[in-house]
Amino acid sequence: MLPERDLRAGLLLPLRFVVVLLLVVAPAMASTVTAETQQSHPPLAAQAELSSQAQHPLGQASESEMLLRMVALENRRPPAIWRTMSTLDTGLVHLVGRLKVTGGVPRELRGKPLLMAANHIGVFDAFVLIAACKHLGIAPRFLLAGGLLDAPVLGPALRASGHLRIDRGKASAVEQFGQAVEAMRTTSSPIIVYPEGRISHDPGLWPERGKTGAARLALAAGVPVIPISQWGAHEAVYWGTEKVNGPADLLPLARSGFTAPLRRPTFRVHFGAPVDLSDVDAQRPGAGVRAHAKIMRAITAGLVPLRASEPDRPKFHDPTRPTDTVSPWRPGA
Structure with a gap:
């Protein structure tokens, strides 16, 4: 459910990780993030809440209760390698452009199973999403x-970070979907998915029709869905190419990536209100399709104000991105 095809992603992402390491060695070039939030969400609120509980006198809690609190705190902390990677990621995003975050995750949903569904506009948007989440x-x-x-x-770094696996089109996908449902029910970390399954091919970069997997996952696990709308990350790095046959195929991606800090694009990310799926009966045929439509419309609704000055086609032209589909969700469609 994440970027493009496995072969292309498997070849390009190691390159992107190297770019991260190269760029973050120049933190002096990073600018202050401009963050606009509609509501206050203190960083690491969940950990702070547990820490305040742990400050109670030992006499008020049994040894087993203290142990349970320690285990809960550890389970709510992401792995050290993921904390390191997200810190590097945030440094890169701040170096490349300006991050603006609106909306947020309601306090009552923090530390609980939660699915976050985002539109997919470019190879750099996952980096922006991680930085936006870290800001919250x-x-x-x-x-x-x-x-x-x-x-x-x-x-190996992604596996150690606790990310979930899905092999599309393989027999194991059914088993892994069940594992993902169970993980959704028990995790205290939000899980991000791209319902579109690939970077949008719509000429206006509006969300594609997408797939119902994210909606079915939310219904099966019985978890709330937060729509994430984003705009601007497509200006950081070109789409590139479907198949990588040699270094020459990576040149457009590399050139655009290394010139992005000079262009300083603005990355806008909006966390919307939870999607209301209360009227969708998970046991009825077509439930996944109906839930998917609700999620995609919520993402699109949040996207409209982010790109108010670009309602038709993006001002930034990426000559490498295919434009062979039409979005059914774009306003007026």
């Missing part, structure tokens, strides 16, 4: 295509 004090996990987790260099 949450550490999400991704539902990733198997090729990403098997990629050299980056694959």
